[in-house]
Each structure stands twice: as structure tokens, then as C-alpha cells.
Amino acid sequence: MKVPLLDLQAQLEYLEADLIAAVTRVVKSTRYIQGPEVEEFEKEIAAYSGTAYGVGVTSGTDALLISLMALGIGPGDHVLTTPYSFFATMGVILRLGAIPVFADIDPSSFNIDPARMEELLQADTERKIKAIIPVHLYGQCAEMSAILALAKRYELPVVEDAAQAIGAEYPMAKAEAGGYPKAGSLGIAGCFSFFPSKNLGGIGDAGMVVTQDKDFAEKLILMRNHGAHPKYYHKVVGGNFRLDPIQAAALRVKLPYLERWHGQRAENAGRYDHFLRETGLVDAGRVVLPKAVYAAASGAKNASARVHIYNQYVLRVERRNELREWLGKNDIGCEVYYPVPLHKQECLGALVSGVHCPEAEKAADTTIALPIYPELTEAMQAFVVEKIVQFYN
Numbered sequence: 001m002k003v004p005l006l007d008l009q010a011q012l013e014y015l016e017a018d019l020i021a022a023v024t025r026v027v028k029s030t031r032y033i034q035g036p037e038v039e040e041f042e043k044e045i046a047a048y049s050g051t052a053y054g055v056g057v058t059s060g061t062d063a064l065l066i067s068l069m070a071l072g073i074g075p076g077d078h079v080l081t082t083p084y085s086f087f088a089t090m091g092v093i094l095r096l097g098a099i100p101v102f103a104d105i106d107p108s109s110f111n112i113d114p115a116r117m118e119e120l121l122q123a124d125t126e127r128k129i130k131a132i133i134p135v136h137l138y139g140q141c142a143e144m145s146a147i148l149a150l151a152k153r154y155e156l157p158v159v160e161d162a163a164q165a166i167g168a169e170y171p172m173a174k175a176e177a178g179g180y181p182k183a184g185s186l187g188i189a190g191c192f193s194f195f196p197s198k199n200l201g202g203i204g205d206a207g208m209v210v211t212q213d214k215d216f217a218e219k220l221i222l223m224r225n226h227g228a229h230p231k232y233y234h235k236v237v238g239g240n241f242r243l244d245p246i247q248a249a250a251l252r253v254k255l256p257y258l259e260r261w262h263g264q265r266a267e268n269a270g271r272y273d274h275f276l277r278e279t280g281l282v283d284a285g286r287v288v289l290p291k292a293v294y295a296a297a298s299g300a301k302n303a304s305a306r307v308h309i310y311n312q313y314v315l316r317v318e319r320r321n322e323l324r325e326w327l328g329k330n331d332i333g334c335e336v337y338y339p340v341p342l343h344k345q346e347c348l349g350a351l352v353s354g355v356h357c358p359e360a361e362k363a364a365d366t367t368i369a370l371p372i373y374p375e376l377t378e379a380m381q382a383f384v385v386e387k388i389v390q391f392y393n
């Protein structure tokens, strides 16, 4: 049996006709820049994430970059973030001449640890830190209550990197009328990626910034079009960060499936949890299951809360590199997100030195992601677990 890490062919079986119709619609419309598909998709994502405005952009990376640009982050500024994320989170800081400051992660969630953030903010007597970027890693929100409290105390904007967490709920003490707030709705900016492997993936690159703030949305709209208003009159320097209408049209085909896909991923995660517990590997401490850290908080009040959307199902394991090789040899797709923590990346050179984030370093050495995509079958999951058992025996 072959189990790929992600199988887009499996969803193409039921999406192909609609995707082709959507692309054809754009082709025939001749509206190739901005236009109704982009505008409708922006409204749909804003509504879905419980925000007032959606501004479509070229990618998740550009969603982060344009947000920092709109906040005026520039050379010499410090930006507080996590050392354990995809490179883009740090890359956008560096591209603006700013310097990342790393607060280590909480080992149970892999997300930035507010206690470490507080230490760094307290130590920042010159107030060089100008923004905070928490990442909702693998599909589960960072501890936003504590993060927002720190942001308020230190008067800092929060840019949520919600690239892996669209639709993930954050069960704050008080649920709003429409349910718990969602990833991306709590900071000044929520950044989504529609890279094909995200829970909502396009047929190419795409991204969006959502916000509750009208002025901020207007700044983003200006900046994504070279800062031009009116045309050829440039108030500020932006860039070409416009969302392609072909991507918007394709994503509008997929959005109605998103809740179902979240549900299927959560079901698959529950099944892995169950299968792996039965093997005894969890009790023996060789495998640590992913933890939905807010499950208990949301459970009693709202059984359908999506506190984890499982963009990735990530285990901590013994002998990770050998296991990875073994699974690969057995035609099972797996991946390490991420093998090198951000503060250890070569491109930093001497810019960031002497940083210690032992939890991020430990995570980089011990984690492994298993296939979790919605169409994964129970038989495939059983096969994956069987091979893991064989490896440890």
C-alpha cells in the first residue's frame, strides 16, 4: 500500500468539473486583475473568519509582508515571534530590515509561550520591539488571551500568522454570539495562505489578510497596488501583491467544503490517536500524541468547536530520523515541520546570535508529521500505524 503525505488527486475526483468551470468563467470574463471573483472571495473569507474586511494578496508570505509594511515596520525594528514555524514568518521581518526576537515555544502545543514573551518584553527597556507575530502552528491557535494582554500592556500590534489555521477556533472565556472567535480575527491582521497543502488550498499561490480595522484594510488595499491612489499617484511605496482572480474563483469552489474537510481531518486525528494508544507505544513514551490544548475548555460548551483543524498531525517520537527513513522506504509520506528552528537558520549570520530556544530545538529533532488529509482511509491509517509498530519492535 502507498500512503502519500497529501493526495490532491483524491479531491480532484469530485472537484475537477467545478474547478474547470470556475477557471473558464474567469478566462471568458477577461477580468484578469482584481474584479468580482476576488471581491466575492474576500467577502466570503471575511465572513468565514468573523472579520469585517478581507484583502486578497498573492500568497501567505505576502499577507505577512504587507501587514508589517502597513504597520510601518522597518530597518532596526524588532519583531517578537516564535522560533518554530515555516521560514516565511521570519523571512518577512528580515526583508524589511527588521530583526526577529524569539520567544521559545510551549512544548505541549508547539506554539509561542506567553511566559517567554513576557520576559523578552520586560527586558526590552529601549522599546525596540514594534510588533508581535504569533503563529497558529499545525492548525491550533496560540494562546491569544495571554498574547493580547501582553500586546495591550506594551501597546504592540499583533499580526497573526494563521496560514495553517483558517477556521480554527480560540475558546476564550466568553464565547461571542456567533461562537468562539476564529484564527485571524483577534489581531490587527490575520494572515492566511492558500498554498495547495493548506486546509483551504488554491490551484497555485494565494493569500489573504483579514482585519476588523477599516483604516488598516484601506492601507492594505493601497499597498497591494504599489501604493497608488489614484492610479499613477503614489502616496506610499507598496508592491504588486494582488490576488489572481483565477485563484479566487478556484478557492470559491473549495470554500463550501472546508468545514467538512476540517471535520474529516479531526476524525483522522482521533483515529490515529486511538490506533497509536492501542499499540502501547504511547504508554511506553516512544510516541507522544499531538495535544488539542483547548479541547477541554471548549468541550462542555460547544461540542462542535474546531479548536484544532489539523493542517498537520504531528507526533513526537524516539529515533525520529530513522523512523522517517523507515516510513519512506515503506511508501508512507511523512515530513518534518521543521528540522531547523528559525534562530538556527544559516541566513541569519551574525544578525541573531546567542539565542537559546531549547524547546524549539527539541521539537525540531523529535517531531514527525503523518498523512492526515481528508480523503485518507481507515485502512491507510491502520497501515501507517502497523509500520510504526514494526519499526519500534
Ligand SMILES: *Cc1c(COP(=O)(O)O)cnc(C)c1O
Binding pocket: 059, 060, 061, 062, 085, 086, 088, 089, 135, 161, 163, 164, 192, 193, 194, 195, 205, 206, 207
Ligand atoms: C504556508 C505558510 C506560510 C506562507 O504561505 P505561502 O502562501 O506559502 O506564502 C507562512 N507561515 C506559515 C506558518 C505557513 O505554514
